[in-house]
Amino acid sequence: MIQPWPLLQSRQIGDFRIFQLRQDDKVSPRTGETHGFYVLDSSDWVNVIALTPRRELIMVEQFRHGTNSVELEIPGGIVDDDDASPVATAVRELREETGYEGSGARVLADFSPNPAILSNTCHLICVEQCEKRHELKLDSGEDMITHLVPVGEVPSLVAAGRIRHAVVLAGLHFLDLWVRGITS
Amino acid sequence: MIQPWPLLQSRQIGDFRIFQLRQDDKVSPRTGETHGFYVLDSSDWVNVIALTPRRELIMVEQFRHGTNSVELEIPGGIVDDDDASPVATAVRELREETGYEGSGARVLADFSPNPAILSNTCHLICVEQCEKRHELKLDSGEDMITHLVPVGEVPSLVAAGRIRHAVVLAGLHFLDLWVRGITS
DSSP: OOOOOOEEEEEEEEEOSSOEEEEEEEEOTTTOOEEEEEEEEOOOEEEEEEBOTTOEEEEEEEEETTTTEEEEEOOEEEOOSTTSOHHHHHHHHHHHHHOEEEEEEEEEEEEBSOTTTBOOOEEEEEEEEEEEOSOOOOOTTOOOEEEEEEGGGHHHHHHTTOOOBHHHHHHHHHHHHHHTTOOO | OOOOOOEEEEEEEEEOSSOEEEEEEEEOTTTOOEEEEEEEEOOOEEEEEEBOTTOEEEEEEEEETTTTEEEEEOOEEEOOSTTSOHHHHHHHHHHHHHOEEEEEEEEEEEEBSOTTTBOOOEEEEEEEEEEEOSOOOOOTTOOOEEEEEEGGGHHHHHHTTOOOBHHHHHHHHHHHHHHTTOOO
16 A cells, blocks of 8 residues: 655745745655655646537637647636635636636536646536626736537547647546546 | 737746746737746656556556645656657656556657646557566655556546546546547
């Protein structure tokens, strides 16, 4: 059985707005050796599976600064403070990024964006019966274009390599399983 | 159409072994305002879809230091230097982490671990006809336990929330599409 690693000490390195960086020194339960691990702390993230009454998935195209590329994704964002629930954050991000609103928002899945280097959780929120009711409200750091994609066409878009963001691909895997009625 | 953001200047902040952190100042093509973006540069990563002749997926259980939790994943690692190909890295990581070797290793998909904050690519490598031929060769910072999971049971493991690493979930989405014969 895999054992947890006892923590010797933790040291904050810096605050970089969207994440804080720390170093944790831990002891291997297998070898007894001490290792330093860099960890990024960030608020939790949400991604939104938003569907129209015609079973279209609401997708957004935006420029991403890590890869310097335009990416086709689903709406999402950061849970701003401890008071905001992931569901409320998802509803707000969907409205601001696409102008759409729906009903019955609920958690479809929770997962880790990267448990090796990030401590946070991504909450995948599902919203159905979405209609466009608002104008977009973009941050000055955002550009977005909305695309409606029939749910049945999403798997072949993924297979074609049109969607490249791993966190979005993880969310679309849960969508695909849900559409096919696959549960645990 | 979404426009790229011109780069004003880039500043290296620090080298944290598994990634280097920089700040890029860029100009919004929509508003003309300047924004700073933090970007993590890392070598490319590989994840391995390794199958036995009985169509079992080779999975590994390991402790992850971002989330302080034991995670069920597929083998993977970092492409060490510019000379090593992703396929060679995948074959080596599979051997070191599980002792298995197979044939016909090839790229199944490429995607971005997180295009918002990471500049690198994850290469998903598929290896078939895998047999256990070696002892494990773990880094002193690794503990691993190998599990063989029938490919047909993987989707329900995902639906049950047993696999939480987004990069692994993205890889398993490509596996699921491949098994079902879904191409672009």
